[in-house]
Amino acid sequence: MAKGDKKNEWKEFFWNPRTREFCGRTASSWGLIFLFYLAFYIFLAGMFILTMYVMLLTLDDNKPTYQDRLATPGLMIRPKGEEMEIIYAKENTESWDTHVQALNSFLSPYNDSVQEQKNYACKPDQYFKQEDSDSVKNNPKRSCQFRRSILEDCSGLTDRYYGYDEGKPCIIIKLNRVIGMLPGKDGQAPSISCAPKKYKIGKDEWIDDTDKMGEVAYFPRNGTFNLMYFPYYGKKAQVNYSQPLVAIKFLNITLNTEINVECKITANNIPNLNERDKFAGRVSFKLRINSRN
């Protein structure tokens, strides 16, 4: 009996023919409540948009308000491979063709013709500062040329396959863009250095693959990022900014073996020892070249 009552109660709650109430409210009551919420949500939405708008107004177009997360710029390699692993077979063209194509497309904006057309040949070894004066904005800002040919053997101009077919692959390293960053103090340009990564094999036993990695060539020489590419003024002000690159080429790497490589940026004002961020000021990747011989 009680159960039936409950059921009836619910039924009546859903539609009460006596009072003509649907879910405990009459049509006009529902209408009013609908109107109320409509108005209210319009008001809320308006307010949300307004506050967002006001918040956006306070922002600078060219420089973020805070950059404290980006104290140490990240490093990244090209080609990326799967999970930072570059594994291919020398003889199997298809296995490295994707890498070559990735490099080609990555480097196409660096073509000398493009660079010369769009960008400015700056004076090397010094920062290319284009500060705004108080009243006049110095926009758009010019960018310095980074010609693909600087990468020489790894430019893909002389060697179409970036050495992948010979088992001497090129890896391009780029430094993440951070607005206003001036790496390297006192005219000392930041440079990249790569070394085999140390890894643990047992308790307190570390080894690396020094012998297997062989010799590495840096392009441009010494693996430096020229100072003239800094600072960066943001994608709005400095539309054609060309990020400086460093290419490394493994000259006599041991084949058929896995090698862990870690590249670090060396600059006297970039702290690169962040335990938790493995890509801040450094990058590590795995390289394995298979060969039938």
Add this chain to the structure above:
Amino acid sequence: MRYSTSITKGLSSTFAQEVLERDGPNELKPPKGTPEYVKFARQLAGGLQCLMWVAAVICFIAFGIEISKGEISGYDDLYLAITLIAVVVVTGCFGYYQEFKSTNIIASFKNLVPQQALVIRDGQKNQINANLLVVGDLVEIKGGDRVPADIRVITSQGCKVPNIQNTPRTHPILFRSTVWLSGTERICECMFPCKELEKETLQSVYFPPLQVCLSLTAKRLARKNCVVKNLEAVETLGSTSVLCSDKTGTLTQNRMTVAHLWFDNMIHAADTTEDQSGQSFDQSSETWRALGRVASLCNRAVFKPNQETVPIPKRIVVGDASETALLKFTELTIGNIIDYRGRFKKICEVPFNSTNKFQLSIHELEDPLDLRYLLVMKGAPERILERCSTILIKGQELPLDEQWKEAFQTAYMDLGGLGERVLGFCHIYLNEKEFPRGYTFDTDEMNFTTSGLCFAGLISMIDPPRATVPDAVMKCRTAGIRVVMVTGDHPITARAIAANVGIISEGSETVEDIATRLRIPVEQVKKSDARACVINGGQLKDMTSDELDDALRNHPEMVFARTSPQQKLIIVESCQRLGSIVAVTGDGVNDSPALKKADIGIAMGIAGSDAAKNAADMILLDDNFASIVTGVEQGRLIFDNLKKSIAYTLTKNIPELTPYLIYITVSVPLPLGCITILFIELATDIFPSVSLAYEKAESDIMHLKPRNPRRDRLVNEALAVYSYFQIGMMCFTDYFTAMAQEGWFPLLCVGLRSQWEDVRLQDLQDSYGQEWTYSQRLYQEYTCYTVFFVSIEVCQIADVLIRKTRRLSAFQQGFFRLVLFQLCLGNLLCYCPGMPNIFNFMPIRVQWWFVPLPYGILIFVYDEIRKLAVRRHPGSKYHTYFVKLFVHSLIFFFGHHWDKTVSWLC
């Protein structure tokens, strides 16, 4: 006789003491309760807790796999696992502590109403606690008592018990806790106070805040003389809409007291207050001296000895109710009555009997030279008047002519109309010649003058209302609770008391009153015109249930007189048919059905029988009506507070839910992390939601109508959906601000999720063209968590402020402690070193604390407006449907303890 007990004298108390020491108290062994560690383990193994254990184990496994692989990328899994376990343990401890506390409170109630037993030891009857009984004790049991131990009945008359064992035997054996239904005082001998196990009473389990609220309120009520036997009763009490109250003892003081005197053709009011704080009448008249003398002498009642220190109204008297009243009255007005009586040596007396309807005694006079005898007489006024020929006016004996007789009639009617019991007093100095010293007065023959007496005056008595009752009734009225008097007394008395305490308000008329006023027959009066109605038991017997319902509907002020306890049940049922939540008071055995039937049965602690106490949900230790009202107030308070607490909890759930909704639908980087939510739920939230449950009553709590339990559930009103979204929005504003200021504009964030969370993507571009590594993004995400957390904190503060009072403005109550607590905890979590990597809290910029502030203020403003509206238009309902849906989905998600709660809510 076994156990070498004397059947008249019982055991000697020294022997009883020895046996008590040997056998221990007469108590049932408490059931072997659940061991404490099991209770604690139960707290750790609830549904939600199990889920968290599983999650923690998974985290450990994940961490273990990482270790075995040799590459420890981070300790996140470990931290999460530890946090989860800590959370389960901490909440478990909290829950255990709460359960422990409320169990203790409930256990303590048992001792508040100990079972008493009337034991005969050393030939004297003594009231002792039942647990002090020993084997061989003689106990006396009367109807309605619970049998205090396993006993063997020695003598009994008309004994009726529900489950008598070994009936054919001469000395049937009764087991403890049997209710002795009827039968006169009987003597029984305690058998083996065997220590069987008490049945384990299952205690209902509510979700923790509810349990805390209920048990705390129960404790608070116990301090105010209401013992709650059943926790739910507290809450039901708050929704009571009809209160059927006994008269004697509950509304009244349960002692006859002289209320009025008529002498010198004037009605004088006596002081009827419990503490004699009222005004007394003019005592200078000669007539008063004569009347006082008659009242003192013609009285067989005496004080029990050794009560000199006790205030007169509280002294115990041997004698019937009227004589007691007169004794106390004369003791108060004239002085030491025993002395006084001693000065007027009593020669003989005729006690009251129902044929004569008078009582007389003959005394020598105080003055030893005056050798006349004085005959004093009291009795039913009309009988007394018949025997009088003169009347004492201002000390002068005047002939009792028609004029005086009419004056007497008027006074008698007036006093009778007040519902008072009126006695007439007269005296005569017997003729010295006819009745010289040594005359043998024969009380059977009445060989002395019993007519032509001199009328001294009338004294009327009533059981006066308790001092606090009129106030309490008034409170009930303002609280929308209807007080119905149900009494076995005479209708006129009942009505007079009802009018006196305000159950029948001033100016209210019954149908009969209107008929007399308009001089029309009763049948012609429109029933709805009469606010008040007095129905006596005889009428009630002839009424159909529909007629009774009609009467209850038509007359807001009802008094039932001359009712039997069975009729009380009918009245309760009728009230319930009309949709009321009924509370009923009762004391006798026969009241049990009504007490059981009522939504709240209230038994009297002093006058109540064990049977009534058994059937009741609540026991009034002081039998005082006003305590019920306190109970109602507390019941309402608990409902209010729970409502606040739940509203608070629900309100906060939305901002916790929206981040995930937005995260899934709009694909922004996750605004709020799991650990952060855990912190909100378990750290910053507990204090406010518990403190809301401890709130004091809002001042208008007793000015509102009782809630309708069918409509007005815990979560329906004022859980304004608007504030939910408002809060969600305010958190998002803060989130987007934090993102935008670091370089991620809102529009870029939309749809960014898959890239943002891509572990391999170490150069994701923000709105300015800067490139971010995964870790940098992760810390940015933590910053967002923290910002969101802080926003929720700000909204919680606003929320606490608005929830603290549901109707009244928030500015009255002190809330700085709460705010301070939240701020301190928030700051600790944000700025304590090590937090980013352990709990994913980042130190955030100070200005991000202030972004949500305008919204918080807005919430506050809304709510003050809403409260204004509620105050202006009370009783409107809000969001019933939405909230039902919402609550049901919540229940669906957090199945936990809620099933019980729901059945309670709905």
